[in-house]
Amino acid sequence: xxxxxxxxxxxxxxxxxxxxxxxxxxxxxxxxxxxxxxxxxxxxxxxxxxxxxxxxxxxxxxxxxxxxxxxxxxxxxxxxxxxxxxxxxxxxxxxxxxxxxxxxxxxxxxxxxxxxxxxxxxxxxxxxxxxxxxxxxxxxxxxxxxxxxxxxxxxxxxxxxxxxxxxxxxxxxxxxxxxxxxxxxxxxxxxxxxxxxxxxxxxxxxxxxxxxxxxxxxxxxxxxxxxxxxxxxxxxxxxxxxxxxxxxxxxxxxxxxxxxxxxxxxxxxxxxxxxxxxxxxxxxxxxxxxxxxxxxxxxxxxxxxxxxxxxxxxxxxxxxxxxxxxxxxxxxxxxxxxxxxxxxxxxxxxxxxxxxxxxxxxxxxxxxxxxxxxxxxxxxxxxxxxxxxxxxxxxxxxxxxxxx
Numbered sequence: 001x002x003x004x005x006x007x008x009x010x011x012x013x014x015x016x017x018x019x020x021x022x023x024x025x026x027x028x029x030x031x032x033x034x035x036x037x038x039x040x041x042x043x044x045x046x047x048x049x050x051x052x053x054x055x056x057x058x059x060x061x062x063x064x065x066x067x068x069x070x071x072x073x074x075x076x077x078x079x080x081x082x083x084x085x086x087x088x089x090x091x092x093x094x095x096x097x098x099x100x101x102x103x104x105x106x107x108x109x110x111x112x113x114x115x116x117x118x119x120x121x122x123x124x125x126x127x128x129x130x131x132x133x134x135x136x137x138x139x140x141x142x143x144x145x146x147x148x149x150x151x152x153x154x155x156x157x158x159x160x161x162x163x164x165x166x167x168x169x170x171x172x173x174x175x176x177x178x179x180x181x182x183x184x185x186x187x188x189x190x191x192x193x194x195x196x197x198x199x200x201x202x203x204x205x206x207x208x209x210x211x212x213x214x215x216x217x218x219x220x221x222x223x224x225x226x227x228x229x230x231x232x233x234x235x236x237x238x239x240x241x242x243x244x245x246x247x248x249x250x251x252x253x254x255x256x257x258x259x260x261x262x263x264x265x266x267x268x269x270x271x272x273x274x275x276x277x278x279x280x281x282x283x284x285x286x287x288x289x290x291x292x293x294x295x296x297x298x299x300x301x302x303x304x305x306x307x308x309x310x311x312x313x314x315x316x317x318x319x320x321x322x323x324x325x326x327x328x329x330x331x332x333x334x335x336x337x338x339x340x341x342x343x344x345x346x347x348x349x350x351x352x353x354x355x356x357x358x359x360x361x362x363x364x365x366x367x368x369x370x371x372x373x374x375x376x377x378x379x380x381x382x383x384x385x386x387x388x389x390x391x392x393x394x395x396x397x398x399x400x401x402x403x404x
Contacts, residue, residue, distance in 0.1 A: 002027065003082065004054045006071065007063025008035045014133035015061040015082075016042060022139060027053045059085040061135045064160035076163070082138055083164035089141035089149060090166045092122070095248060098153040098161075098193070099173030099205075101293045102241045104129050105233070105272055106173055107152050109245035113262040114148055117254045125152035125161075130271065130388065134164055155189060158196040169251065170196075171203045171244050175210035176292030190214060197221070203247050205240060222247065229263045234275040234284060237296040242266075271392040273297060273384075276402045279377040285395045288384035289338075290317075294324045297382065304331040305375045307368070307394075309338025309385035310346045321385060322349045331379075332358040334371060338387025365393055376401075 001024050005015050008030040016039050019026050026042045033047040043053070049071060054060060059082045066072040075081060083089075097107045107123055114121045122141055127133035129152050141149060153161045153170075161167075175190055194214040204211040206223035215221055224247040226239035233242070242263050249259045268274040273286030282301065288294040289311065306325050311318035325333060333350060335343040343361045350359060362371055375381055383394055 001025070001058045002056075003059045003061055004029070004057035005061045006030075006049060006054065006075070007066045008032070008037065009063055009065060011065075011127045011133050011135075012061070012063045013037070014127045015135035018132060018136040018139050019061070022143070027057060029054070055080070062160075064134075064154070064157040067157075067160045081164070082135055086138050086142045089138050092141055092146050092149045093168050094149045094151060094165055096151050096153045096161065096165065096167045096170040096200075097173070097244075098155060098158070098170065098196075100155060100176035100290065101296070102173040102237065102244075103152045104131075105238060105269055106171060106241040106244050107150050108269055109242055109263065109266055110150055110171075110248050112266050113245055113249045113254060113259055114252070116262045117249075117252075117258050119147045120145065121148045121150060122146040123150040123152075125150075126154040126157070128154055134161070138164070155193070158192055162196060167200050169203065169248065170200045171248060172197065172205065172208075172211055172214075173241065173244065174205055174208045174292065176290055186210065194218070203244060203251070205244065207240060222251075227263055229260055231263060232266060233268055234273050234286075235296060235300050238273070271388050271395065274395060274399075276398050278398070278401050281376045281378065282380045283376075283383065283398055284381070285383040285391065285398050287386075287388045287391050288321065289386040289388075291320045291324055294321045294384065297384065298324060298328045302380060303328065303382035304379045305334070305372070305381045306330045306332070307334040307336065307372065307381065307383040307385075308346070309336055309387035309390060310340065310342040311338060311386040312340045313342050313345065315339075318386060319345065319349050322346060323353060326350065326353045326355050330357060332360065332375070334360045334362060334368075336362045336365065336368070336387075336390070338385050338390060365390055368394060369397065 003019050003024050003026055005012050005028045016026055020039055028042050029045040029049045035046055060075050060080050061082045062072055062075055097103050111121050111123050124131040124137040125134055151165055190210045194217055202221040204215055204221055204223050206225050224243045227242040227246050231242055246259050271287055276283045288297055335346045362368055
């Protein structure tokens with residue numbers, strides 16, 4: 001099959017990888033002339049879209065970011081999207097997990113329970129969250145047999161996911177201040193999510209005020225709350241994530257002893273919040289790239305030393321995490337380039353807030369061990385912020401210390 005891939009951001013590049021793994025022919029295109037594509041044997045156009053090649057393809061993998069563009073609308077109208085041409089995934093019981101924070105952990109908690117109950121589970125979705133993308137799910141479902149599919153749905157791709165998948169159940173974790181360049185406001189996001197949930201059976205976090213408000217316009221919904229089971233996961237917020245997974249499992253009539261065993265023995269996912277006790281220090285490490293995420297972590301204790309990855313320059317709302325860091329009154333703040341080297345902007349932000357403690361900057365991750373070494377054994381340390389891949393590397397380092 002020949003497939004046109006339009007838009008070569010994270011989702012598009014992962015679509016190419018998924019298609020190449022299955023020996024499909026690929027035409028790829030993006031208006032950005034600076035795109036670097038690692039895959040070989042791809043018919044590539046940069047700086048323009050060749051519509052003859054697009055509409056002569058057997059199917060099209062369209063970037064969610066192009067969903068509302070004129071070309072995107074033309075592709076949708078032509079009914080040649082990959083999700084239109086391949087339909088196997090639509091026959092699988094499909095659970096969507098969406099919201100600002102907790103999507104990945106909740107998705108894997110659900111998967112753990114269902115697999116322990118003997119189900120064949122396919123999980124994936126949101127490429128920006130670390131999965132292999134929506135195209136991978138559609139292609140994989142067509143090549144093997146699964147009883148349940150779990151789709152992590154990024155809050156910026158609600159319309160896209162609405163078209164590509166038939167959701168039997170949707171979990172909404174929370175609504176927070178992220179991707180505001182897309183939503184413009186929390187109210188807009190809440191409105192869009194409400195529209196997405198309106199025709200679906202929804203499970204809503206009862207502690208989220210926006211979801212409680214959304215529920216007033218829904219017909220088929222239930223609330224969930226914290227699980228009562230003890231967890232290996234850090235933080236009260238993960239008890240809410242586990243409560244979501246427990247409610248999904250109960251909806252599917254899975255035995256409570258299976259639910260209990262799965263939740264109590266579930267280990268943290270790489271890159272997500274994990275805590276370590278090393279030489280008397282409590283070290284918490286994980287991606288916390290928006291205000292809501294870091295607020296939840298800081299509710300759990302005091303961290304005199306905080307190591308924070310900085311966001312991209314244009315993502316001004318993400319710099320608000322430094323306001324939360326400042327309000328927690330740390331003695332030392334260490335900044336590193338998370339998604340982009342905006343550490344100088346981070347320092348300016350801290351100065352403008354009136355932070356009078358110690359500020360350090362590291363440009364390379366290999367500097368971190370030497371920087372934090374003096375604090376281990378007598379200071380609690382938080383490491384997070386932006387830059388999932390870098391935070392995973394840091395987490396691996398801290399884990400090696402805990403085992404050493």
